Amino acid sequence: MTETKQHASGAEARRRDSAATKRALLAAAREVFTRQGYDNAGLRDIAQRAGTDKRLIGRYFGSKENLFAEVVAEAYEKMLLSAPEATHATAVALLSGAEPDNPDGLLLTLRSASSERAAEIMRDSIERTCEAALADALIGPDAVGRAALLLSICAGVHLQRNILHSRSLTNADNTDRLVPYLKAALDAIAATPAAAPAGDSVDQSPQSD
Incomplete structure (x- = not known):
């Protein structure tokens, strides 16, 4: 050689x-x-x-911060998202316990959230990746805020079912019955909001005597 x-x-x-x-x-x-x-x-x-x-x-x-940031990015990479066309699949996955390849992401979040710096790193990662990607898939106003709500619902169900092991959510007999309710909740946020009728607006301008 x-x-x-x-x-x-x-x-x-x-x-x-x-x-x-x-x-x-x-x-x-x-x-x-x-x-x-x-x-x-x-x-x-x-x-x-x-x-x-x-x-x-x-x-x-x-640094430790940079190492944590890379761990967080990897842990959140396959976070379960609820795009408008996938609300039924998301509801089924959440209620059946079908988790992403990295189910420890929520535990990582919970156990590090008390640290101000760690919380900042996690929040930035979620906003730049998961939240931004989901917001791009939403049509209509307040897409970023609606994306944050969808992520919060998914995280909450995951916490209740897979971390706290809620008996109501881990009961296999309940899964099929609860899917339509969860899908409806996701749809209410993911669907394009209907324009509010003009008569529903509230005039909050000061009233003259």
Whole structure:
């Protein structure tokens, strides 16, 4: 093997090792952040779980905040969205317990929400990705606000059913009966709002004597 080929082979091996190390750190960080929350998670613990040196976190991510931001982006990547044409499928998935590939996203959120900085990172991630994507799929006014409402409903049902294990929502006999109610709630927000009749407006201008 020539010197040039040896150098290229060595560089490729280092890139593969770097990618593998970064993936291991992300996986370990996700586990630790989900279990302990942002404030209680230690970089040494994360590095030990990844089987690597703590200093590599600084090399690959720069800081604990940046590492958490990447974990959050990955955890929220497949968040269940309720686009207008998919409200029935969303209702079925939520009530049947069919979760995305990353069901720990809500636990990560709950256990880190008490940290002001972590909450800011999570809020920014949701607004830039999930909320923005859903708002783009909505027609009519207040799309961003309606998108936030849809995400809140989905997160609430997920919390009640899969984290708190509500007996009413985990009872298999209830699933088919409850789907139409949840779909109707999602439809009420996802559907294009009808224009309010002129007579329904309330004149709140000051009245003269």
